[in-house]
Amino acid sequence: MKRLQVLMLGASLEQNGGIATVEKLIIKYSSPQIEIQHINTHDEGSIAHRVIVFGKALATFFWKLLSQKIDIVHIQISEGGSIIRKAICCVIAFIFDKPVLMHTHGAEFPLTYAKLPQGVQQVLSKLFQRCQGFIALSESWQDYYVLNLGLNPKQVIVLPNPCELPTEIPDRKNQTQISLVFCGRVGQRKGTFDLIKAFANLPDHQRKCTRLIIAGDGEIEKAQQLAANLNLADQVTFLGWINSEKRDEILSQANVFILPSYNEGLPLAILEAMGWSLPIIATPVGGIPELVISNQNGLLVTPGNIQQLSSAMELLIGNEDLRLSLGITARKNVEPLDIRNYSIRLEDIYYSLSQFN
Structure with missing residues (x-):
């Protein structure tokens, strides 16, 4: 050849x-x-x-x-x-x-x-x-x-x-502190502002044991101001753009990956999160619904529907068995890629x- x-x-x-x-x-x-x-x-x-x-x-x-x-x-x-x-x-x-x-x-x-x-x-x-x-x-x-x-x-x-698949997946059983992670350009198209609003709508007892991590460049100051206005400044962490090593560190410590976009091709961030055996909360736009199947490896919500997004987050925060089972399937589904x-x-x-x- x-x-x-x-x-x-x-x-x-x-x-x-x-x-x-x-x-x-x-x-x-x-x-x-x-x-x-x-x-x-x-x-x-x-x-x-x-x-x-x-x-x-x-x-x-x-x-x-x-x-x-x-x-x-x-x-x-x-x-x-x-x-x-x-x-x-x-x-x-x-x-x-x-x-x-x-x-x-x-x-x-x-x-x-x-x-x-x-x-x-x-x-x-x-x-x-x-x-x-x-x-x-x-x-x-x-x-x-x-x-x-x-x-x-x-x-x-x-x-x-x-995507590059990690060789070792962490044990996420019996965790009392839940980490929700968003990776992508901060802004309207990726649904970042919807995510912050949905997080604010969580029941108090869930929000107290959960942290939201937002990694990516873009309209960070606008997102930070929104979080502050919703009294979430201590519960939402903005990392800015991170390299692949830091990304892997964050995903290895995460429990749920969320990307509530309005438009997408096939986001690499979702593939990477699935590789880390994370359940996905996303929207059925672009190529996402061919990869993320509701109640199999994640949950799909309508773009812009903050109540649906809050409900999906609430469900996965409160149900460890569901989080783990969706994550295991996510890893299996992404292995061909x-x-x-x-x-x-x-x-x-x-x-x-x-x-x-």
Whole structure:
């Protein structure tokens, strides 16, 4: 089997968020037969900084296509400006007659796409239809892209995000202090404010034996002010953005993971929590309901329904047997998504697309 040269275009590997995490996992666990070179097309910062980063990325992309034998161009795409940036990268790859694997992540891609002029939508659809492969994170996302972008169903590959599974799971029996954990960008889309309000609605006796930990960047000051207004300042801990080591430490000590989002792709945070054998409280948006099944490995609540969210929290805080059984099933359900299995599948995809080169 010949060695493949893959160019991956996507967010900076130093950036916070799930896309960078997936990129790093793919690179870390790629086999010796796959050489992946990463080109940073986006970084956080001012508009001028982002333009400079993308300009350098295009120059590097051109140079590598001119000077090296590249077999696959693997493009990570999100929402917003990412759609236009990656469309430009797509055109360049097609000029050099390289197979393109588009890898979609954006939870709000449909919102961005719907706002674009019809002519732009048609151009983007034509570009995406020319891609040799198109990765969607779930079957529901696959249906969206086929229906709205006119993709061939055979072109779209359902490949949920991967995760690194811990080898040892802590014993969580007979714990009197319960830890509820949220990991993600603090703000409205992820339901952080709903979570704080729902926590405030818990019965006093439960709230006194429970702590809510919120890890992530974003609108932290606004969330802290809300917690203070609800007299929760001593019971809600804000960690800001945390690295993978701190994340694993927090999840190992947690009892329940909560992510009450309004829009999602397939959040890596949920996969990581399931890997730590945690029951999940989440919303049935994006690819989540294909992974989180109510009363099997977690509980699903309606986005924005604070009473439902409070009730789900109250149920799991008060029922240790249910917490543990849901968590055990969560771990079993996520094992097929271990990065080692994912890497084998992605390698097969690379080789199947390389025939177009």
